[in-house]
Amino acid sequence: MKVLLVGGGAREHALAWKLTHDDPSLEVLVAPGNPGIAQHGRCVAVKATDVAGITALARDERPDLTIVGPEAPLAAGLGDALREHRLPVFGPTAAAARIESSKAFAKALMLEARVPTARAERHVRPDEAKRAARAMGAPVVIKASGLAAGKGVVIARTLGEADRAIDHMLVGHSFGDAGNEILVEEFMEGEEVSLFVLTDGTRAVPMLPAQDHKRLLAGDAGPNTGGMGAYAPLSLATPGLVDDVMVRVIRPTLRALRDAGSPFSGVLYAGLMVAPDGTSPRVVEFNCRFGDPETQAVLPLLGEPLLPRLLGVALGAGLDETPLRWTRRHAVTTVVAAAGYPDTPRLGDPIVLPLSTDAGVHIFHAGTTRAGDGRLLTAGGRVFAVTAVADSLASAQQLSVRAAGAIEFAGSQYRADIAWRELERHAGAA
Ligand code: AMP
Ligand code: GLY
Numbered sequence: 001m002k003v004l005l006v007g008g009g010a011r012e013h014a015l016a017w018k019l020t021h022d023d024p025s026l027e028v029l030v031a032p033g034n035p036g037i038a039q040h041g042r043c044v045a046v047k048a049t050d051v052a053g054i055t056a057l058a059r060d061e062r063p064d065l066t067i068v069g070p071e072a073p074l075a076a077g078l079g080d081a082l083r084e085h086r087l088p089v090f091g092p093t094a095a096a097a098r099i100e101s102s103k104a105f106a107k108a109l110m111l112e113a114r115v116p117t118a119r120a121e122r123h124v125r126p127d128e129a130k131r132a133a134r135a136m137g138a139p140v141v142i143k144a145s146g147l148a149a150g151k152g153v154v155i156a157r158t159l160g161e162a163d164r165a166i167d168h169m170l171v172g173h174s175f176g177d178a179g180n181e182i183l184v185e186e187f188m189e190g191e192e193v194s195l196f197v198l199t200d201g202t203r204a205v206p207m208l209p210a211q212d213h214k215r216l217l218a219g220d221a222g223p224n225t226g227g228m229g230a231y232a233p234l235s236l237a238t239p240g241l242v243d244d245v246m247v248r249v250i251r252p253t254l255r256a257l258r259d260a261g262s263p264f265s266g267v268l269y270a271g272l273m274v275a276p277d278g279t280s281p282r283v284v285e286f287n288c289r290f291g292d293p294e295t296q297a298v299l300p301l302l303g304e305p306l307l308p309r310l311l312g313v314a315l316g317a318g319l320d321e322t323p324l325r326w327t328r329r330h331a332v333t334t335v336v337a338a339a340g341y342p343d344t345p346r347l348g349d350p351i352v353l354p355l356s357t358d359a360g361v362h363i364f365h366a367g368t369t370r371a372g373d374g375r376l377l378t379a380g381g382r383v384f385a386v387t388a389v390a391d392s393l394a395s396a397q398q399l400s401v402r403a404a405g406a407i408e409f410a411g412s413q414y415r416a417d418i419a420w421r422e423l424e425r426h427a428g429a430a
């Protein structure tokens with residue numbers, strides 16, 4: 001068996017680790033990969049967004065499966081290009097990936113399928129958008145419709161802030177073409193849950209819900225980032241909630257995508273807002289791929305091999321809908337970010353990794369590179385994702401924080417409180 005993995009972050013490192021942990025004889029090829037992933041497979045210097053380059057690589061190497069990590073190549077049609085050459089791929093077509101690449105498309109689809117979500121209006125004219133914000137009332141959410149790497153969302157506390165965000169996107173073109181169309185959206189209160197669902201377009205099997213931490217600083221303060229950490233499982237997301245989301249969100253969305261002529265095959269990631277009592281889930285957003293950093297927390301808890309289900313999705317032979325088996329342990333992932341992250345991450349700082357790590361700790365590389373002289377250097381905003389798996393959530397957090405702190409490079413930043421909401425829940429329940 002041979003797998004081509006597309007991407008080069010900690011999510012792809014976690015995928016490469018899981019696949020080779022399940023089957024050490026698996027041949028893994030990664031484009032472009034990173035120095036951490038290189039421990040599990042052969043890295044080839046083709047950019048993830050180079051659709052023609054990746055397709056040529058796959059035609060050459062004939063992998064049994066290509067797994068696409070990030071959204072950009074999917075939105076750019078990598079899934080279509082591989083399918084044209086009859087190469088099995090885990091990841092949707094560009095048409096189905098619009099569920100992530102166009103927030104306006106996703107909203108229209110949800111409205112049609114009666115999937116619970118925030119009220120929203122699409123606008124291209126600033127004056128009309130500002131009127132819509134007034135009608136909605138503050139707080140109100142202003143979103144660029146296109147792909148903006150998680151940064152095209154402004155939670156406006158006042159109408160003044162909303163006006164500035166609208167001008168920024170529609171007049172100042174701060175997100176380029178991604179912000180030529182915006183959504184003015186109702187603000188939803190609650191707690192966020194990430195649910196990944198493996199699906200062949202019709203059949204679907206949910207993974208373990210996780211929670212991301214988007215803010216830079218402890219206590220969920222500071223600017224939004226790509227994600228500073230995650231944990232799983234979370235008691236807020238009961239099996240009943242997952243069933244409810246499958247019935248009211250996932251299945252109607254998959255049906256609407258089939259009806260639109262763009263069936264979705266791959267992993268459908270629902271970002272949900274849930275009431276404090278763990279009910280009334282509403283969709284914040286859909287993504288067409290595994291979440292980062294949630295994947296790094298979820299995969300180490302999977303108590304069965306991953307590849308058979310991914311093949312079930314990709315080969316169209318029918319996905320096995322038997323519930324996935326999970327270990328009864330807890331995982332906490334702490335992201336170690338570069339100095340200046342998220343605005344202006346500094347690159348090229350030398351890294352010293354600890355010589356050994358505690359049992360249950362995985363150091364997944366996100367933004368690292370190997371210099372000509374062999375030194376490991378920082379090469380991205382998020383540099384590592386450090387996952388610890390333990391019998392209790394508190395120990396998983398402790399181990400993860402200790403391992404994150406043992407990674408040395410100038411200006412490194414990480415949060416020591418990943419999973420704090422869940423730990424408060426546990427304390428409240430005790
Ligand atoms: P998105 O890119 O749509 O996931 O938005 C990024 C983040 O903004 C989400 O993870 C939420 O924390 C927040 N957010 C987006 N839309 C809303 C909303 N309607 N109400 C409250 N928070 C939101
Ligand atoms: N964890 C957020 C994302 O992957 O988009």
